[in-house]
Amino acid sequence: MNVEPSVRVEDKLYYNRYLVDVGHPHVKVRAHKTPSPQLLALLKACPARCYELNDDGQVEVAVDGCIECGTCRVIAEPTGDIQWSHPRGGYGILFKFG
Amino acid sequence: MIEERFDAIVVGAGMAGNAAALTMAKRGMKVLQLERGEYPGSKNVQGAILYADMMEKLVPEFREEAPLERHLIEQRFWMMDDRSHVGMHYRSEDFNEERPNRYTIIRAQFDKWFSSKVREAGAIVLCETTVTELARDGRGRIVGVRTDRRDGEIHADVVVLAEGVNGLLGTRAGLRARPTPDNVALAVKEMHFLPRETIEARFNLKGDEGVVIEAVGTISRGMTGMGFIYANKECISLGIGCLVADFQRTGQTPYGLLDHFKRHPSVAPLIAGSEVKEYSAHLIPEGGYKSIPQLYGEGWVVVGDAAQLNNAIHREGSNLAMTSGRIAAEAIGLVKSRGEPMSATNLSVYKKMLDDSFVIKDLRKYKDLPPLMHTQSENFFLTYPQLISKAMQNFVRVDGTPKAEKEQATLKSFVKARSWTGLFGDACRIARAWR
Numbered sequence: 001m002n003v004e005p006s007v008r009v010e011d012k013l014y015y016n017r018y019l020v021d022v023g024h025p026h027v028k029v030r031a032h033k034t035p036s037p038q039l040l041a042l043l044k045a046c047p048a049r050c051y052e053l054n055d056d057g058q059v060e061v062a063v064d065g066c067i068e069c070g071t072c073r074v075i076a077e078p079t080g081d082i083q084w085s086h087p088r089g090g091y092g093i094l095f096k097f098g
Numbered sequence: 099m100i101e102e103r104f105d106a107i108v109v110g111a112g113m114a115g116n117a118a119a120l121t122m123a124k125r126g127m128k129v130l131q132l133e134r135g136e137y138p139g140s141k142n143v144q145g146a147i148l149y150a151d152m153m154e155k156l157v158p159e160f161r162e163e164a165p166l167e168r169h170l171i172e173q174r175f176w177m178m179d180d181r182s183h184v185g186m187h188y189r190s191e192d193f194n195e196e197r198p199n200r201y202t203i204i205r206a207q208f209d210k211w212f213s214s215k216v217r218e219a220g221a222i223v224l225c226e227t228t229v230t231e232l233a234r235d236g237r238g239r240i241v242g243v244r245t246d247r248r249d250g251e252i253h254a255d256v257v258v259l260a261e262g263v264n265g266l267l268g269t270r271a272g273l274r275a276r277p278t279p280d281n282v283a284l285a286v287k288e289m290h291f292l293p294r295e296t297i298e299a300r301f302n303l304k305g306d307e308g309v310v311i312e313a314v315g316t317i318s319r320g321m322t323g324m325g326f327i328y329a330n331k332e333c334i335s336l337g338i339g340c341l342v343a344d345f346q347r348t349g350q351t352p353y354g355l356l357d358h359f360k361r362h363p364s365v366a367p368l369i370a371g372s373e374v375k376e377y378s379a380h381l382i383p384e385g386g387y388k389s390i391p392q393l394y395g396e397g398w399v400v401v402g403d404a405a406q407l408n409n410a411i412h413r414e415g416s417n418l419a420m421t422s423g424r425i426a427a428e429a430i431g432l433v434k435s436r437g438e439p440m441s442a443t444n445l446s447v448y449k450k451m452l453d454d455s456f457v458i459k460d461l462r463k464y465k466d467l468p469p470l471m472h473t474q475s476e477n478f479f480l481t482y483p484q485l486i487s488k489a490m491q492n493f494v495r496v497d498g499t500p501k502a503e504k505e506q507a508t509l510k511s512f513v514k515a516r517s518w519t520g521l522f523g524d525a526c527r528i529a530r531a532w533r
Contacts, residue, residue, distance in 0.1 A: 007353045012377035045345040047352040047379035069379040070264030090226030098143045098205035
């Protein structure tokens with residue numbers, strides 16, 4: 001059997017430098033009762049695992065670890081499920097190497 | 099200071115934006131460049147390889163000044179299944195030349211230096227400034243930008259959109275479409291630090307020699323994708339990217355794929371004992387020629403990744419970015435020198451010049467390959483790598499089976515997996531798309 005060790009994204013994000021813009025999230029999820037397939041896809045596709053299901057089965061976003069790649073924008077902005085802006089100048093991920 | 103009017107505003111300080119700003123500033127134009135990162139480079143991610151020919155056209159003496167990592171003397175292509183890789187390696191002493199052709203670089207460091215050249219040339223570079231909107235006049239022409247730093251508009255004769263693959267301004271203003279899941283890839287990357295002697299021993303290098311490994315196969319689990327390993331001086335850039343549409347379809351996680359790649363028996367020994375210092379992710383334009391948007395309009399041009407100018411087959415992007423930035427700037431300079439307005443008609447010279455360059459010529463050559471790779475991904479990225487690995491093992495393993503029988507078995511395995519028509523069709527499709 002090929003059992004894969006689970007990957008902890010939080011450990012990876014820990015290497016990174018961020019300046020979090022508290023109170024100004026640059027990505028917002030539209031309020032919903034049942035998530036669309038696009039929103040559900042973000043649970044897996046986001047490389048920083050910013051999207052999680054809450055206890056009511058809705059998709060929530062926490063942008064503190066966001067790497068600003070734009071994958072969620074490409075998948076879920078056309079359907080109106082999310083709103084995506086750049087963080088304010090100077091905030092967000094600050095790559096040391098890039 | 100900002101109340102004055104500029105000849106040009108450049109949005110973004112990546113390869114394309116820096117090339118454009120530098121070229122215009124060197125011509126004596128009044129240039130304002132806006133960058134949302136803390137410093138130029140702090141939002142930029144690339145493998146990264148720098149192509150000297152295109153860089154020389156911008157800063158001829160860059161080799162003496164720029165933070166370069168290693169000059170590449172060897173290229174390795176790997177086709178991988180879960181336990182093996184079949185490799186094609188090209189290494190040549192010719193690449194140990196006085197003016198090497200390709201270098202590995204670290205973008206955050208390189209871009210900071212590149213930007214210092216832009217400032218030296220006389221452009222004003224404002225960091226920590228996010229452009230929120232393009233400003234239009236009553237006739238719909240682009241006349242400047244709005245930022246999050248101050249109220250009001252900053253005006254210029256022309257706006258150069260060098261805002262990257264995920265640029266919001268052009269798409270929000272309706273100048274081009276948002277990238278779709280099937281024309282961008284998501285790549286994730288880690289920086290693995292090791293002592294320089296360890297890297298040189300593991301990759302068979304001396305001094306500042308460098309090597310690049312690019313890998314396809316079961317590592318992308320049937321998705322259209324590629325892994326890469328670049329040797330820098332004291333670290334290794336290691337990553338993997340796949341089409342966003344494929345991630346969406348399969349539910350594979352990018353970090354799961356990355357860790358799987360790192361554990362592959364051909365990869366793990368290269369990075370054993372390393373210290374990871376950064377985890378990054380970025381989109382890569384993959385749509386090729388057919389996804390290039392309108393490149394110019396009334397008071398604006400778009401350059402680099404924002405214009406999907408990326409050669410996915412040769413994995414070249416930064417050179418297309420800096421060349422398109424330079425050519426756009428030269429076109430703008432030409433219009434300005436004639437004393438004419440930055441209208442769409444006048445700026446169309448940018449497209450003409452770009453069409454005549456390697457940028458569009460190369461992308462046009464491969465215009466049919468991205469769709470082929472994207473629709474046949476299971477065959478090209480899963481089935482064939484497995485078949486080829488088995489064929490190679492069959493070829494090299496000595497076990498008393500007569501060679502004729504071995505060849506028969508290999509042939510049978512290909513026909514069984516893809517059928518004669520499938521094999522013939524794949525060969526024809528690749529040949530036609532490559533031509």
